[in-house]
């Protein structure tokens with residue numbers, strides 16, 4: 220084995236075929252036995268690094284040795300996102316058709332920066348995103364583009380929002396050192412994802428330019444408070460330019476009222492961006508479409524198939540009704556990138572920071588075709604049902620309390636046995652409970668803070684998660700909590 224190609228040095232085709240079969244066998248075994256691994260990697264910081272030489276090999280090595288090291292060195296340092304008991308954060312799992320599509324995409328290795336540099340990349344993205352738009356029930360004029368993550372999608376929304384304030388000509392003149400330009404203000408809530416703050420930082424808004432609007436008892440933005448904040452800011456010389464509403468916040472999956480917020484934004488001429496990175500996928504179920512009520516009033520929205528639609532990371536979908544504003548923010552065509560097709564085609568490089576782009580739509584195409592809309596709906600519905608079951612179990616248990624409503628598939632709870640009254644002590648108990656559970660390797664949970672209290676989260680969004688996994692998780696939570704008393 221390991222006969223290099225005599226001239227290029229790359230792997231010879233027959234050897235590639237042999238290892239290719241081996242890799243597929245490896246992946247098949249891995250997926251079949253993923254539950255046997257500890258879901259949370261149990262290594263200590265530096266463990267993995269200490270097993271890898273500090274200098275690169277001078278001579279080429281064997282593929283067989285490299286696969287052995289993957290098994291022996293790398294695998295212990297893997298936290299298994301594909302594990303059915305990965306219930307931390309929002310799980311993203313790789314479905315089989317998604318994995319296969321990634322293999323094709325790696326092999327084709329195309330760069331879809333221009334239509335011309337691979338027409339299929341541009342055209343398939345266009346078609347699959349329109350499928351996805353229909354699946355979510357979004358208006359016809361929502362135009363889509365794939366970015367790597369929701370963080371980057373939202374940053375582009377903020378860039379477009381800033382560009383929409385044309386009178387300041389930020390594109391040409393920048394933001395700094397201009398006494399005649401007011402400071403820009405973006406509105407969200409303390410429950411918005413940190414990527415909104417980061418996007419605002421990247422766009423030169425500054426932390427002071429972000430105003431967090433108060434929320435109600437269910438962690439939802441209060442529209443009247445938004446209206447008041449905008450008026451107050453205008454009175455004080457700020458320029459309100461962007462509002463971010465979240466459908467499925469990261470901590471508690473609360474849903475900001477897009478409809479009422481949209482009315483305010485439309486009246487005030489402010490860009491409304493809706494972050495549905497995780498929760499948005501639920502709209503594939505017609506009975507869940509109310510989460511996006513008023514979405515036609517939004518300028519842009521992000522939904523991540525890599526969160527709750529079984530798509531290998533990464534793939535985030537950004538829709539906007541104003542692609543021309545996004546294009547105005549970033550389009551910059553160097554001489555060597557000019558092509559003869561003109562406006563008869565779209566070149567996705569015009570709609571963002573990056574030039575090169577992977578063939579991500581291939582996995583979305585495979586996934587939607589393989590499962591069908593119904594197949595995806597069934598999994599999402601099952602996750603919603605499992606979360607409802609767990610919520611009811613916890614509600615009926617005197618030692619546990621629910622800390623937020625459960626509109627999607629995340630249950631926020633804490634262990635709060637009757638004798639323990641001290642708030643600090645309850646926080647400590649729950650932190651200990653989470654650490655003890657995660658140390659078993661059988662279940663992985665994460666935490667958040669709501670109303671200044673430590674809250675544990677169970678997120679059910681993996682394709683391999685079935686009822687018995689949730690039952691096992693609940694059993695383990697109860698058992699580990701009793702051990703603490």
Ligand SMILES: *Cc1c(COP(=O)(O)O)cnc(C)c1O
Pocket residue numbers: 309367368369370371412414465467468469494495496497523535
């Ligand atoms: C996870 C999450 C994000 C960030 O997603 P990435 O794709 O990892 O950048 C943004 N917003 C919300 C609401 C999220 O849950």
